[in-house]
Amino acid sequence: QVQLVESGGGLVQAGGSLRLSCAASGRTFSTYAMAWFRQAPGKEREFVAAISWSGGSTYYTDSVKGRFTISRDNAKNTVYLEMNNLKAEDTAVYYCAAKSGPHRSTYDWEYNYWGQGTQVTVSS
Helix, strand or coil: CCCCCCCCCCEEEECCHHHHHECCCCCCHHEEEEEEEECCCCCCCCCEEEEEECCCCCCCCHHHCCCEEEEEEECEEEEEECCCCCCHHEEEEEEEEEEEEHHHHHHHHHCCCCCCCCCEECCC
């Protein structure tokens, strides 16, 4: 069982930056691939970024490539999402998710555990 708690969301102007954190409970964090998803009002949840259990492999949706960076610190049981040059279209609730096994995935149904979400609002 893994519990995930996101933090770091907030209101920022377009072009600004935020760093989201997701703290995981349990001793087996390093055996889970992790990802960030987001859901904007009136839209379906979408994949943002994923990282393998070792941190050696990452993947991003096209709209955030070059602006967002996913990373993890297995000693601290935490995964991060560094978001730069934010745009109004990045406004959404951001969710952290954990998937058993080493390999990252872009599919939400492969993720076993989810956090409660953190709101990111970008004003234009």
